[in-house]
Amino acid sequence: MTDDSVTPMMAQYLEIKAQYSDAILFYRMGDFYEMFFDDAVAASEALDIALTKRGFHLGEPIPMCGVPVVAAEGHLLSLIRKGFRVAIAEQMEDPAEAKKRGSKSVVRRDVVRLVTPGTLTEDSLLEARRHNFLCAWAEVRDEGALAWTDISTGELRVMPCARARLAPELARLMPREILVSDASDTPVTSVATDLGAAVTEVARASYDSAGAERRLCALWQVATLDAFGTYGRAELSAMGALVDYLDLTQRGKLPLLRPPVREALGGAMLIDAATRRNLEITSALAGGRAGSLLETVDRTATAGGARLLERRLSAPSRDLNVISGRLDSVDCLLAQSGLRNQLREALRRVPDMDRALSRLALDRGGPRDLAAIRNGLSQAQLIASLVAGVDDGLLTQAAKSLTGNEDIISLLDQSLVEDPPLLARDGGFISAGFDPDLDETRKLRDEGRAVIAGMQADYAAETGVQSLKIKHNNVLGYFIEVTATHAEKMMSAPLNEKFIHRQTTANQVRFTTLPLSELETRILNAGNHALELEKNHFNRLRTAILSAAGPIGFAAAGLAELDVAAAFADLASGEGWTRPRVDASHAFLIEGGRHPVVERALQRQGAAAFVANDCALTARDAPAIWLLTGPNMAGKSTFLRQNALIALLAQSGSFVPAAKAHIGLVSQLFSRVGASDDLARGRSTFMVEMVETAAILNQADDRAFVILDEIGRGTATYDGLSIAWATLEHLHDANRCRALFATHYHEMTSLAQKLPGVENATVSVKEWKGDVIFLHEVRRGAADRSYGVQVAKLAGLPEPVIERAKVVLEALESGDRDGGNRRRTLVDDLPLFRIAPPVSPAPPKESALEERLKSVNPDELTPMAALNLVYELKKALAE
Ligand SMILES: Nc1ncnc2c1ncn2[C@@H]1O[C@H](COP(=O)(O)OP(=O)(O)OP(=O)(O)O)[C@@H](O)[C@H]1O
Incomplete structure (x- = not known):
């Protein structure tokens, strides 16, 4: 049967859908969220659920699929991960109410929330140990600003941010969603693709800075924003866009946003996206946390602590006072192991108060969130008494924020049962005797x-x-x-x-x-x-908690602070790390440095111990560069990275994997590896390498720390060498920074004689019976050769290829020695492309005939014996 008329329910569906055309509409029908038309087709494919049909619309059957409400969160997560946005339309009245209006009337429905990657709050949709940032970038008359929030914790931050700085800042924050004005040409698409973030265009009106100021004042119920600082037009515009978007997605129920914190420009070490990727700071090259620096050093006991640690490692400080304050508190807890263990034990029982608070504010919380606040605050009191006698500025300050919530604790203690159910509608969470x-x-x-x-x-x-x-x-x-x-x-x-x-x-x-x-x-x-x-x-109870949201938020922040300090102290104690000396000098002196991630990997594999190495970029107030040559697989890349990571850890406030470290403040950190593919962005290998090198040469100042690993290897030998050569000269003469430069172009080692700030270093190996043995020891001086062929042999290249390579290498090297003549001969001689080259054939084994002949002495043979021998040999030959 076909019916062209639109049913009242379908009319309602279409009306709601028209307002959310860019989202999948979850349309509540009893115990299910149903999807229709294109939404159903897309969702059934994305969720791998059955696509059915229901009734007709304009003569065509309506595609439909659905998910049970009880299982909706899992499906939501899958859709969000696959890049969809989901609008949730609930039934706003009891079906019996609707019936009263007439038998044909439809239950009133409305969208209660638009779920997007940057606006998640449910525990099941979030990673507990990671932030979920939503960013907005604004530009007003050439002045740029970036604002970001994590609505699951209520944090809101803002900073001036020029166009050129946008990509590195986004790489630091790794947001899930980025808002841009539909009227501007914000250059975020490519960085967003790299980060896996969604880009959402919002109407220009959301960015209106005058309106923004009004919205922000209303949000915090203040007459002017002056109490929170003075903000530029662009900053207001970016914050306003965030708040407007939250209003839209949360349908008027604004999350509990804390007053904004302005991040000072220049407060953090500048690290661009390529460097972050390359150093595998918070996620490994393979993707995910496993194998990253963050995973290796994370010993935090709470989710809030883990998120703070991620922020610290993503933005090491450039402020000497901040750094030494953080190192002091690690020192303090390192010295008091008893206290540290008690503290960590107590922290393990601290629930995620930030996220519970945020769910309560959005009216998405349940009795367990009340219990989380109760347990968190009482644990905070206990922790405050633990650290009461500690003599350390940061720790004392953190401890101060943990107390003062006695009223709310006692209210929750009296009213809540020990272990309440998840949902308020299940009941049974209020203690007997309370009411x-x-x-x-x-x-x-x-x-x-x-x-x-x-x-x-x-x-x-x-x-x-x-x-x-x-x-x-x-x-x-x-x-x-x-x-x-x-x-x-x-x-x-x-x-x-x-x-x-x-x-x-x-x-x-x-x-x-x-x-x-x-x-x-x-x-x-x-x-x-x-x-x-x-x-x-x-x-x-919810209202009581929300009215104490400020102090509860401070307590959560204090706990995170203590957690990170205790975790760093535990790490230093367990791994034998030492306190770095960080000062205003230009020194970079590391004794016995190690790569934390490689060292851990070797330990796990039960392989030989990591070999510690020194690094001494000694020149004062002048460029100091080590040119590192050495065989493949010797440990050059590891050495380069370990020094960058030591600087990063030190300025994050952590002790470092070294026997001793003296680091003059590093303002910018750059790390590049020659020729890494970037096919996703459609750039050739070499192009990427050059774009990234250009960024360093244009930006690095004299406080930068640069590591360059085989720059120039992505092109022809002489072009590559020339580029590497000129790059090193530029770093030395123009950037005048500290740098470690690894290369296989041994020709460059002569630069050490020409440039006063350049020294040669090499990673030593031993040669034994034609094979190489890696010692992983870095020492002054230049490598004599690359041992590439030997390494290729270790890798299992076929023997004829290795033999041929040795011949070619020898020819090339001696060709270089006599002005290229031998090289030309080699090319003329060809047989580079012959499949089985007749190269130094192994001495053939002796044949039976030869052996037999060798065994006879002609002088001792009788004529008869000689004749017999001839017959014998002829016969053997025939066989
Ligand atoms: N200091 C060290 N102690 C022990 N093992 C090490 C050390 N440094 C490196 N290694 C081991 O050697 C391997 C190769 O190191 P790395 O990649 O740094 O070499 P490389 O010299 O950069 O090689 P290539 O020139 O081929 O890129 C590492 O994966 C690690 O297992």
Whole structure:
């Protein structure tokens, strides 16, 4: 049957859908969220669920699919991960209400939330140990600003950010979603693709800075924003766009945003996206946390601590006071191992208060979030008393924020049961004794249940049906059930006067009685009333918590601070790390430095111990560059990276994997590896290498620390060498920074004589019976050769290829020595492309004939024996 008319429900669906055309609409129908039309096609494919049809629209069947409400979160996550946005339309009234308006009327529905990658709050949709940032970038008259928030914790930050700085800042924050104005040409698409972030265009009006100021004042209920600092037009515009977007996606229920914190320009070490990727700071090149620096050093005990650690490593400080303050607190907890262990033990029981608070603010919280606040705050009190006597500025300051919430703790202590259920609608979370009314109602409800048990026994005795049961379901409510065998007895006199038949199923017959229905009404009323009372308590407790949101937020921040300090101290103690000296000099002196991630990997594999190495870029207030040559696989890249990571850890406030470290403040960190592919962005290998090198040469100042690994290797030898050569000269003469430069162009080692700030260093190996043995020791001086062929042999290249390579290498090297003549001869001689080159053939094994001949002495042969020998040899030859 086809029907061209639009049903009232479909009309409602289409009306809502028209407002959310860029999202998949989850349309609530009873216990399901249904999707229709293109949404259904896309979602069924993305979620791998059945696509069905329901009714007709304009003569065509309507594609449909659905997910049960109870399982919706998992499906939501899958859709968000696959880049969709989801609008959730709920039923806003009871179907019975709608019926009152007429039999054809449709239940009122409305979108209660637009779920996007940057606006998640559910624990199941978030990674506990990672932030989930939503960013907005604004530009007003050439002045740029970036604002970002994590609505799951309420943090809001803003900073001036020129166009050129946008990509590196986004790489630091790794946001899930970036807002841009639909009227601007913000250059974020390529960096967003790299970071896996969604880019959302919002209307230009959201960015209006005057409107933004009004919105922000209303949000924090202040007359002017002056109390939070003075903000430029672009900063206001970016923050305003964030708030406007939250208003849109949360449908008016704004999350609990804390007042903004301005991040000072220049407060953090500048690290661009390529360097972050390359040093695998917070995620490994293979993707994910495993194998990253963050994973290796993370010993935090709480989710809040883990998120703070990620922020620290993503933005090491450039402020000497901040750095030494953080190192002091690590030192303090390192020295007091007893206190540290107690502290870490106590921290392990701290729940994620930030996220609980945020869910409560958005009215998406449950009784467990109340319990999280209660447990978190009481743990905070205990921790405050633990660190009370500690003599350290940062720790004392953090401890101060942990107390002062006694009222809310005692309220929650009295009102909440120990282990409450997830959902408020399940009830049973308010303690007995807290509210006499509630206790009374519960008693009524529970007694009713006891009366039912008694009633069942009475009816069984009265009817003589021992298996008679009183049961409950949502359709019939309470009913008496007997098996079909007793049906006749129950339905004939005298029992049928009392037992009223309700339903017959395949095997059972169901009845009710007048007293049972009366009791049911009483139980039901009491149960509903108890739930109602509990819900009211929930709302009161929620309001009480939200009005203390400021101090609770401070306590959570204090706990995170203590957690990171204790975690760094634990790491230093467990791994034997030392306190770095960080000062205003230009020194870079590392003794016995190690690469934390490689060292851990070697330990896990049970391989030989990591070889510690020194690095001394000694020149003062002048460029200091080590040109590192050495065989493949010797450990050059590892050495380069370990020094960059030591600087990064030191300025993050951590001890470092070295026997001793003296680091003059590093302002910028750059790391590049020659010729890494970037096919996703459609750039050739060499192009990427050059773009990245250009960024360093144009930006590095004299406080930068640069590591360059085989720059120039992505092109022809002489072009590569020339580029590497000129790059090193530029770093030395123009950038005048500290740098480690690894290369296989041994020709460059002569630069050490020409440039005063350049020194040669090499990673030593031993040669033994034609093979190389890696010692992984870095020492001054230049390498004599690359041992590439030997390494290729270790890698299992076929023997003829290795042999041929040796010949070619020898020819090339001696060719270089006599002005290229040999090289030309080699090219003329060709057989570079012959498959099986007749190269230094192995001496053939002696044949049987040869052996036989060797064994005879002609002088001792008789003529007859000689003749016999000739016959013998002829025969052997024939065989
Ligand atoms: N200091 C060290 N102690 C022990 N093992 C090390 C050390 N440095 C490196 N290694 C080991 O050697 C391997 C190769 O190191 P790395 O990649 O740094 O060499 P490389 O000289 O840069 O090689 P290539 O020139 O081929 O890129 C590492 O994966 C690691 O297992």
